[in-house]
Structure formats: structure tokens, C-alpha cells
Amino acid sequence: MLKLIGYWTDTKYHGMEWIHPKDLVDPKWEFDRRSSIVTYLRSGIFLCAELGYSYCRFEGGPPDCEMGDSELTDGVWVWPKGLAIYVERYHIRLPDEFIRHMEKKNFSIPEDLDVHNLNNSRYDVTFWKTWCKREKRKLFIKSIRNLLFLGKRVGPNNV
Numbered sequence: 001m002l003k004l005i006g007y008w009t010d011t012k013y014h015g016m017e018w019i020h021p022k023d024l025v026d027p028k029w030e031f032d033r034r035s036s037i038v039t040y041l042r043s044g045i046f047l048c049a050e051l052g053y054s055y056c057r058f059e060g061g062p063p064d065c066e067m068g069d070s071e072l073t074d075g076v077w078v079w080p081k082g083l084a085i086y087v088e089r090y091h092i093r094l095p096d097e098f099i100r101h102m103e104k105k106n107f108s109i110p111e112d113l114d115v116h117n118l119n120n121s122r123y124d125v126t127f128w129k130t131w132c133k134r135e136k137r138k139l140f141i142k143s144i145r146n147l148l149f150l151g152k153r154v155g156p157n158n159v
Contacts, residue, residue: 001124002047002073005098006083010057019132021057023139024092030099034087036107037099041084043109044072047118054082058090075113076101078123095131 009018030037048071053064061067068081077098086092 002078002118002121003076004079004123004125004128005077005095006079006086007128008057017129017132019135021086021090021092023135024094025090026093027091029091029093033099033107034091037094037102038084038088040074040102040105040107040109041072041079041087044074044079044081045109045113045115045118047071047073047078047115054080056082056085061085062089073113073118074101074105074109075118095127097127 007018008021010020050069050071053069054067055064056062056067062085066082067085070081071078072081073079087094
């Protein structure tokens, strides 16, 4: 089973379990290894094409054809072709588990993948759903803390 990663929600589809990539922007994240991560993502083995192009969740992003219409894999994980764009241009964070996996592979996709067998693989969305949920929870807690801090700074007499 291939672990799914890199799928997003947007303002059109409320209630989805995925996270919006804007919530993962972190210019300092993996700064020294980001180019290796992007190269790894771009080097994934073509797994399948979708019925249409994806679109960038950031306003003014690249054209849909640049985001791609396919999924790539390294034999363990599967991601949309456009994931490299989010990491390279928008500096979004990816799960540590995925980065550790890349690191163990020396940021190189295995050359001996059996693509035929991989095409028959099912996708496991559990990891990505759980990770997105955890990241959303962290964002919520951070927002509450910021509101509480702002309330303490402003105070009832200063409003």
C-alpha cells in the first residue's frame, strides 16, 4: 500500500480532512536541504495520470498545466506532481516522517521499482489525514494563544 501525501483543501471545499498549504508555509524549514527535497519530489516515478490538471491553491500561482495531472511515487509514498512546486516556491513544510524516508534513500528514488505492481497498489490515506488533523490542531491552538496574548497586551481598558 502506498502512503498518500500532498493533497490539499481550499476555500471551495469546506470540511475536507486535508489542510490548506498556506498553513504550512515556513521559509526556514529544511532551508539547507530544500533543493534535495524538491529534486526528490520531481524524480518520482510516474504512477498514473488523472482526468485533468490540478490547480495551485495559492492566488496567482502557476498555470494548471504546470501543476500537473499525474501522481508520482518512490515505491512507499505517492504524491501529486505539483507537490515540488509548493515546496520550492511557497516553502511549505512536509511531514518529518517523509523527509526521514527521503534521507534514508539519500534523496534518490530507487531505480529498481516495479511500476507494474505499483499501478495495482492501493493508497493509504490514514497517515496524511492524521498529519493534516494534527497540523490543523496546532494552528488552532496557536491562534487561541495569539488571541489571549493580544487580549493581555491590549487589556479591557485599552480597547
